[in-house]
Amino acid sequence: MSNNNQPTFPPPPPCGIITLSTDFGISDSYAGALKGVLLSVNPGCRPIDLTHALAPQDVQAGSFHLTQACPFFPTGTVHLAVVDPGVGTERRPIIVVTEKYFFVGPDNGLFSGIMQGGSNYFCFEPINTQYFLSPVSSTFHGRDIFAPVAAYLTHGIAPAAMGRKIEDPVLLALPAPPTEENNCLTGSIVHIDHYGNLITNIPQDRVLRIAECGQIMIACNDTVIRKLYTAYAQADENELFGIIGSGGMLEISAKNNSARLATGALRSQRVSVSADPP
Amino acid sequence: MSNNNQPTFPPPPPCGIITLSTDFGISDSYAGALKGVLLSVNPGCRPIDLTHALAPQDVQAGSFHLTQACPFFPTGTVHLAVVDPGVGTERRPIIVVTEKYFFVGPDNGLFSGIMQGGSNYFCFEPINTQYFLSPVSSTFHGRDIFAPVAAYLTHGIAPAAMGRKIEDPVLLALPAPPTEENNCLTGSIVHIDHYGNLITNIPQDRVLRIAECGQIMIACNDTVIRKLYTAYAQADENELFGIIGSGGMLEISAKNNSARLATGALRSQRVSVSADPP
Amino acid sequence: MSNNNQPTFPPPPPCGIITLSTDFGISDSYAGALKGVLLSVNPGCRPIDLTHALAPQDVQAGSFHLTQACPFFPTGTVHLAVVDPGVGTERRPIIVVTEKYFFVGPDNGLFSGIMQGGSNYFCFEPINTQYFLSPVSSTFHGRDIFAPVAAYLTHGIAPAAMGRKIEDPVLLALPAPPTEENNCLTGSIVHIDHYGNLITNIPQDRVLRIAECGQIMIACNDTVIRKLYTAYAQADENELFGIIGSGGMLEISAKNNSARLATGALRSQRVSVSADPP
Numbered sequence: 001m002s003n004n005n006q007p008t009f010p011p012p013p014p015c016g017i018i019t020l021s022t023d024f025g026i027s028d029s030y031a032g033a034l035k036g037v038l039l040s041v042n043p044g045c046r047p048i049d050l051t052h053a054l055a056p057q058d059v060q061a062g063s064f065h066l067t068q069a070c071p072f073f074p075t076g077t078v079h080l081a082v083v084d085p086g087v088g089t090e091r092r093p094i095i096v097v098t099e100k101y102f103f104v105g106p107d108n109g110l111f112s113g114i115m116q117g118g119s120n121y122f123c124f125e126p127i128n129t130q131y132f133l134s135p136v137s138s139t140f141h142g143r144d145i146f147a148p149v150a151a152y153l154t155h156g157i158a159p160a161a162m163g164r165k166i167e168d169p170v171l172l173a174l175p176a177p178p179t180e181e182n183n184c185l186t187g188s189i190v191h192i193d194h195y196g197n198l199i200t201n202i203p204q205d206r207v208l209r210i211a212e213c214g215q216i217m218i219a220c221n222d223t224v225i226r227k228l229y230t231a232y233a234q235a236d237e238n239e240l241f242g243i244i245g246s247g248g249m250l251e252i253s254a255k256n257n258s259a260r261l262a263t264g265a266l267r268s269q270r271v272s273v274s275a276d277p278p
Numbered sequence: 279m280s281n282n283n284q285p286t287f288p289p290p291p292p293c294g295i296i297t298l299s300t301d302f303g304i305s306d307s308y309a310g311a312l313k314g315v316l317l318s319v320n321p322g323c324r325p326i327d328l329t330h331a332l333a334p335q336d337v338q339a340g341s342f343h344l345t346q347a348c349p350f351f352p353t354g355t356v357h358l359a360v361v362d363p364g365v366g367t368e369r370r371p372i373i374v375v376t377e378k379y380f381f382v383g384p385d386n387g388l389f390s391g392i393m394q395g396g397s398n399y400f401c402f403e404p405i406n407t408q409y410f411l412s413p414v415s416s417t418f419h420g421r422d423i424f425a426p427v428a429a430y431l432t433h434g435i436a437p438a439a440m441g442r443k444i445e446d447p448v449l450l451a452l453p454a455p456p457t458e459e460n461n462c463l464t465g466s467i468v469h470i471d472h473y474g475n476l477i478t479n480i481p482q483d484r485v486l487r488i489a490e491c492g493q494i495m496i497a498c499n500d501t502v503i504r505k506l507y508t509a510y511a512q513a514d515e516n517e518l519f520g521i522i523g524s525g526g527m528l529e530i531s532a533k534n535n536s537a538r539l540a541t542g543a544l545r546s547q548r549v550s551v552s553a554d555p556p
Numbered sequence: 557m558s559n560n561n562q563p564t565f566p567p568p569p570p571c572g573i574i575t576l577s578t579d580f581g582i583s584d585s586y587a588g589a590l591k592g593v594l595l596s597v598n599p600g601c602r603p604i605d606l607t608h609a610l611a612p613q614d615v616q617a618g619s620f621h622l623t624q625a626c627p628f629f630p631t632g633t634v635h636l637a638v639v640d641p642g643v644g645t646e647r648r649p650i651i652v653v654t655e656k657y658f659f660v661g662p663d664n665g666l667f668s669g670i671m672q673g674g675s676n677y678f679c680f681e682p683i684n685t686q687y688f689l690s691p692v693s694s695t696f697h698g699r700d701i702f703a704p705v706a707a708y709l710t711h712g713i714a715p716a717a718m719g720r721k722i723e724d725p726v727l728l729a730l731p732a733p734p735t736e737e738n739n740c741l742t743g744s745i746v747h748i749d750h751y752g753n754l755i756t757n758i759p760q761d762r763v764l765r766i767a768e769c770g771q772i773m774i775a776c777n778d779t780v781i782r783k784l785y786t787a788y789a790q791a792d793e794n795e796l797f798g799i800i801g802s803g804g805m806l807e808i809s810a811k812n813n814s815a816r817l818a819t820g821a822l823r824s825q826r827v828s829v830s831a832d833p834p
Contacts, residue, residue: 015599019588025472026304026582029346030524032297032328036350039326043293043352047326048595048603050588056473057534068585072592072699074599085534088509138508140524143350194581195612230694231644246586246696256613256641303750304582307624308802310575310606314628317573317604321630325604334751335812363812366787416786418802421628 015076041151067113088138109172196258293354319429345391366416387450474536571632597707623669644694665728752814770831
């Protein structure tokens with residue numbers, strides 16, 4: 001992160017694409033209102049839904065989601081995200097600028113995964129109310145602050161024109177990186193997906209190094225799993241197994257079943273990986 | 279509303295944006311078929327999902343939804359909405375033209391909230407079948423009538439070219455406006471959102487006037503609430519409280535909980551607001 | 557289907573529209589990642605969500621969905637579909653080219669309904685890795701193979717440039733067409749929709765011919781239904797009835813209720829239609 005008052009790289013040129021990630025659900029008018037504001041500020045922008053079904057108020061889940069979906073978008077994309085339990089308090093709005101993207105939303109840790117992902121970034125707090133709706137409600141800054149700011153970014157308005165540089169964005173404590181002791185790796189479940197797959201923070205290379213030492217043993221919530229496959233179809237019906245997921249991390253899956261239900265595991269629980277020497 | 283045969287203002291210039299609000303759900307092909315028809319009639323139009331998860335057949339909920347989401351869109355937007363239990367009967371299709379927008383859907387009260395919201399409007403019944411799919415099914419006018427009509431509007435076809443002016447659109451009885459007696463306001467719950475917030479029809483200024491008289495008391499379904507906050511974060515965990523929502527109306531919320539579950543309240547139930555004089 | 561090595565018609569000119577149909581659900585990052593890849597390969601393409609709520613791993617349901625939604629799109633649309641239990645195995649990727657459309661996804665029968673629907677088509681297996689993401693994961697070919705191939709199609713890259721022609725695409729056994737014996741038609745339930753309507757494979761003309769012979773009797777899972785209506789509103793509250801649905805097939809519905817719950821019927825169950833002679 002930059003430590004002086006000047007950005008250390010020029011912001012990316014905006015491409016007109018604005019992604020939306022929220023916990024608004026799919027049955028209310030909130031996501032629609034957001035899109036209306038975006039298109040009113042810039043009728044040429046292109047809103048793209050990522051999800052509106054983040055767990056309500058779950059900033060950690062939102063942070064993980066953004067790290068998984070956003071990197072696939074073209075340079076200049078504006079990523080608008082709203083999970084905002086602190087709306088109406090002193091919680092600041094924030095623009096995070098990375099070498100490829102703009103992120104806009106509440107400064108509550110929602111962009112932690114992005115900021116801690118290793119790329120350079122700098123941050124602004126939008127304070128220039130000419131870029132907000134008027135009046136600003138105390139319960140829906142997504143509509144009244146974040147959406148218009150996101151849309152003005154696609155117009156090429158510089159983040160510095162909308163606010164002041166800040167050096168202390170809120171960062172969540174990320175799950176501890178996996179530890180290794182006596183050839184036993186210990187990490188944790190960072191997300192459970194729609195299929196019931198348990199997604200860990202244990203990277204592929206470390207899993208494969210353990211697997212070379214003998215019969216793999218993956219332990220999670222009192223269940224021990226002894227299979228590491230490369231395709232779901234290799235498993236027997238309902239069988240629990242490990243697999244390297246599309247994010248390059250160890251996942252625990254159950255064939256045509258939910259590993260969440262089969263193991264009873266919850267997010268944040270520990271997962272260990274070791275090997276029975278041959 | 280206009281009372282003669284001529285519109286009293288020119289229709290807004292179409293901007294190519296078509297919003298979609300339906301009760302089709304998200305797992306069937308119905309919403310997709312709608313978008314296909316829109317893009318077949320005008321490949322340059324831009325379909326924007328508002329929601330496909332309106333409660334099935336709930337015209338009242340659809341009407342409320344449109345009043346909340348549509349006003350944020352740019353002038354010239356076509357709002358296509360389908361909640362249509364009367365499809366295949368004599369129920370007419372309708373185009374409602376306001377000073378900013380076009381609305382297309384069934385003439386069953388779905389646009390009541392828009393028409394009763396105070397803006398000028400005029401209405402047409404599309405009858406010119408050259409603007410419909412052929413044949414028209416008896417069960418899916420969303421696809422066969424409303425979608426092509428909406429898309430032709432974005433092409434600049436005048437509503438009057440597609441049908442005949444009508445003066446008697448169907449209007450739902452809106453919830454009675456709040457009444458006030460002896461410094462006690464009585465309104466009702468008009469919507470319950472995804473978070474479980476109970477949204478009333480009692481406007482901010484009237485609530486604040488009561489609150490100035492003493493300790494506020496909000497009563498709903500045998501629960502009495504004595505707090506009025508300006509941010510969700512001011513509440514204690516699970517605490518019930520009143521708050522002015524993003525639509526400018528009193529809402530009943532529960533911190534990190536569902537006020538719907540906490541109170542057992544249903545849509546249409548009465549909510550009263552009074553004050554214990556200090 | 558073509559039986560030689562050359563396509564028998566030119567592929568349609570791409571129009572920039574890419575529809576998405578998946579079983580990814582709406583709460584994860586998978587659908588978002590797909591859209592990111594599409595827009596990275598062709599920033600000018602237009603992703604259009606059909607559904608992300610196909611039943612997990614249900615290739616048959618996906619096949620039916622595509623036959624219902626896709627035909628309404630303009631010529632040149634690319635239909636991207638992902639229901640992919642065999643990802644990471646020898647299961648091939650496939651491009652199906654019809655006279656109007658391109659289809660991209662796994663070669664596991666997902667396009668059976670399209671291929672068996674009577675239009676001409678030819679197929680390619682994309683093998684040219686320059687059109688894939690790199691590296692290709694073993695669990696998410698939707699993102700790494702199908703999405704970039706779909707987006708390159710909108711750039712005008714010929715299917716033949718991306719892979720080799722194949723003559724043996726996987727075809728699911730479709731539900732048997734309805735049979736008729738002694739004026740009794742027997743078909744089956746091919747889909748149950750969001751409202752609980754039971755959609756059969758018995759076409760309108762055959763139902764109407766039976767109905768001309770006397771009082772109609774529709775039998776399904778031990779329930780006998782004696783009404784055939786042309787509009788939902790003709791039924792009494794909760795009444796079960798037959799109706800010709802928007803796809804031109806017999807459906808069993810219940811007024812303001814779920815015919816699925818009212819009958820206990822499941823997909824694939826038999827439905828018979830006969831008449832009590834007058």
